[in-house]
Amino acid sequence: MIELAKRLFPINRSITGDGVRQTLSLISEYISLKIFEIPSGTKAFDWVVPKEWIIRDGYVKDDRGKRVIDYKENNLHVVSYSKPVDMAVPLSKLKNHLHTLPDQPDAIPYMTSYYQENWGFCLSDLSAQSLKDGTYKVLIDSEFVDGSLTYGEILVPGEREEEIFISTDICHPSMANNEISGPVVATFIAEWLKRQHLTYTYRIIFIPETIGSIVYLSRNLEKLRKNVVAGFVLSCIGDERCYSCVASPYGDTLSDKVATEVLSSRPGKKFRYSYLDGRGSDERHYSSPGADLPMVTLCRSKFGTYPEYHTSLDDFSVVTENGLLGGFEYVKECIELIEKNRIYKSVYIGEPNLGKRGLYQTITKEKGLGQTLWDRKNVLAYANGQNDLFDLSKITGRPTKKLIPVIDELVEYGLLRASLPMEKKRPGNE
Amino acid sequence: MIELAKRLFPINRSITGDGVRQTLSLISEYISLKIFEIPSGTKAFDWVVPKEWIIRDGYVKDDRGKRVIDYKENNLHVVSYSKPVDMAVPLSKLKNHLHTLPDQPDAIPYMTSYYQENWGFCLSDLSAQSLKDGTYKVLIDSEFVDGSLTYGEILVPGEREEEIFISTDICHPSMANNEISGPVVATFIAEWLKRQHLTYTYRIIFIPETIGSIVYLSRNLEKLRKNVVAGFVLSCIGDERCYSCVASPYGDTLSDKVATEVLSSRPGKKFRYSYLDGRGSDERHYSSPGADLPMVTLCRSKFGTYPEYHTSLDDFSVVTENGLLGGFEYVKECIELIEKNRIYKSVYIGEPNLGKRGLYQTITKEKGLGQTLWDRKNVLAYANGQNDLFDLSKITGRPTKKLIPVIDELVEYGLLRASLPMEKKRPGNE
């Protein structure tokens, strides 16, 4: 995974344009993406697909002609979507267009101005301090052209048309956790899914943040609302510091149950953020009123919570193969748990005869049954055709991991019948 | 307000008769009341409108002809609804008909005997102690006549036929907080309402306690049950000591939400009483099974909780202009909050583009959005067409006061759609 991550890192991405196309093209080497191009000017709910931003060069030269800020050195140096500029300005005026992080003096901040015309440079505070009075030549060789918004999609079919929906962003330039890690983990998850026997169908999309999810929603809303039973946004999922998730608006979906359970069994620190306090990625759109998709965002160190976030320091000292692997396992376990989850119903009225099947000690001495026997009996006692795996886990106080082998055995012995849970949907806009 | 209060104070009121009529007549100088007269003997649920009680004089004279208890000095001296008496009795026998408060030796208690024939005098314990043995002449020049029960009503129309119902009592004689304060505040609220542009229609009634509300209910039940979405009983609402309310039976109505929110923002001490422990005024009838109106009682110092309650000490040392003004503001804020409350729905699917409307910082640096921006985003995120102002307040943990300007702005920008909440009614007697 780290190899793919390192190949994706240097590409200069923005919400539209060639950076996105190159990114999708690289990912296509691993999985067969379907690529969509949505023309500039296309309306999507409250939004419009913007023009493509092309940037060829960007620098600030001092009076000796030396590039003191150089886009070619680090693509974070130019505020994303900066309009073209070619002028000479005194330092005092230039400063209005310089962005630094005084608290992190060696970090170049990441800034964008997608929806208002502007220009600017980002640089480390140390570099900014070293600029001397004088006149600087400023050039941003950029252009806005009619083009399109690009996104990729892969459908991995399962037995059922009900879907698990996974979404990740491909619009951030050279930062590793936010957001090389999301597409990398999503790519390997897609590749893994293709080798599984699946109950649900999986829809994985690689989109630019906000405008991409809005556009995607506007083109697929009815289908998504009909089929999606659970979904995950993957973001900042490649570091080694912790595991976290952002709950859905009311914290009550199947995605929430799955993520909460899996999160709790991850090693190390873990954090569950509420939607109210923790949201910030595309879950804001997928879970918005009228869309109401049951989404949870899965992260290792969540956006906004680690010091390198949205700076040039978010590099491969933050993201590691181990970190990506943990992220991959986290998502994989969520999927496995959803695939496993069923509603259960005892086949027989009355406690079945476990003894004749060798599932009970046959000489009765009821002082102390083993935990496995209690698990069997408890699952059967509460398998009422309405409780699913998570309900049984909550009722019995036992982790799903412990109940699953017990349930599998009871199903195998013909004592338990499994059926697919039906996700209750919130009322939508229709 | 204190002027009206002082004019109303001396009138000798009872549950029927001229005291009530004079009271309504005085109030009519401020607002145009419709007056109803319900004949004695009229049945109302479990009750019957009693005869009118006329009292011309009442005294106890000592053997030297000196009035030691004199109704003309204070109308609390005669137990309300005392039957006529004209006799000479020794002190020992008289004492069976004297009521004092040993714990408050200088207070004349307020007593009534509406529904059982009886007679008696109330006096301060100090006065009672000073009575010497001997024979006393006792006279109560009273009479029970067929007449009517009188009440007043004012309807202030709004855009909708759904109603806010306000009720207050006019049957207490010369006590200031209980119950000159209620009618005074209700009068000024009515006057204020007439100058507002209103969504709801307001029904304000001035009635004698219990029999008045029962009679009113019996004549208007169907209409009230159909139209009333919230309601308030005003009682003991003119002192400066605290603010309080008595919740509805299950504490879950719109009136409860409104009163709880407004109460919490009042200055000084505040108390929220449960219906179980705190009720005692006409909410007992309006909220009774079968009527089930969503009523909350608004008080400053609630009946039964302040030392001067139901004694001659409940005068203008307790009730002040400031106290009445606070009571008026309390009710007014409740009304304003009901008028303001709507169910909200985000207009667009997905988070709308706040930036293009100047509602978002346009250069994205997501480390720390301001509270106003979070309020905007949170309101939009939870405006799902089912949550009203109170739900949004509860979800976001922000007081309604802070959310209202944010909501107004979002409505103005076309991002939020407001609709009137529909109060879920409890099943009635039909």
Place this chain on the structure above:
Amino acid sequence: MIELAKRLFPINRSITGDGVRQTLSLISEYISLKIFEIPSGTKAFDWVVPKEWIIRDGYVKDDRGKRVIDYKENNLHVVSYSKPVDMAVPLSKLKNHLHTLPDQPDAIPYMTSYYQENWGFCLSDLSAQSLKDGTYKVLIDSEFVDGSLTYGEILVPGEREEEIFISTDICHPSMANNEISGPVVATFIAEWLKRQHLTYTYRIIFIPETIGSIVYLSRNLEKLRKNVVAGFVLSCIGDERCYSCVASPYGDTLSDKVATEVLSSRPGKKFRYSYLDGRGSDERHYSSPGADLPMVTLCRSKFGTYPEYHTSLDDFSVVTENGLLGGFEYVKECIELIEKNRIYKSVYIGEPNLGKRGLYQTITKEKGLGQTLWDRKNVLAYANGQNDLFDLSKITGRPTKKLIPVIDELVEYGLLRASLPMEKKRPGNE
């Protein structure tokens, strides 16, 4: 009761056979049981009625011909359902078939092997220790024959066809609390019920554990699911140490409300066990998914919680007349409370005129109404046609015992209307 208990004690019972028949025959001297015989081989859900087990003798003789273990001395000595054996074995091999309780060296354990062919002896650990090396003659003169499973039933009719269902076990050999106490208390409850005027119909069954309840369910399921509004399993209900109950699976049935309320008013220690942790008798079958009968198990010292449980020490040093009487009272109070429970509705809208009925102090001085008056007013305020006795108790915070006389008085005065509560049934297997 202790007399019946002592007559039942010596009988050698098992899940089928003459021990059960003799037990039912003895009980029939007290109440008129209907006896059912279900042939061996009959299928019932996941189970089959086993063959009858006949045992004539069982012993282990030492090399001098002395019976060192003798079934005729205590019927616990032979593992129930042991197959016939007649052989000589060395002590080392015999030991594989000897069961003792090292922690209770003087207790003979109770063991069964109903559903797997086996044989064995139970004896005190002290006796086992004293066995010397050598060869022992082992004889179990038992036989499995086609016969039948026997159970008894009595229906005590009430006004309504809705039923209260009581079940107790008759399959344990000579142990007093588990399970002579259950049938004894059930017998006297039946006898008492026949002398009451009853609203509900009472169905009391005397069955062998597990197979008996399964067979009974399989033959009566539809009727039980239609009619049973509450039910109790009686077990271990004759000692003096404490009172306890095992809740239904979700703890929310009428049976739970009744048992919880009665339990709380019993003297001494009391324990409420959850279904998850505490179940172990036939409630496991009655409350199983698909049957879903609203059952609570009533015990004094619950099975598995007292040291003499399932040993020869469970005798009349554990079970006493006083203990049985307490158990009887416990069950009786549960029945009385169910018989008493109604849904209440205030007859009049508005608080009724209590004064004219002498139910209120007639001279109003509202500083402090008595508790009885508050109980009256509170019951009327919340008697909304949906709350039953238990709801009113919960709302007012008053025990049902205190509310019942108040309610009775209000009903008598025509102020309250009572109707039978309808138990909401869980969805079944149909």
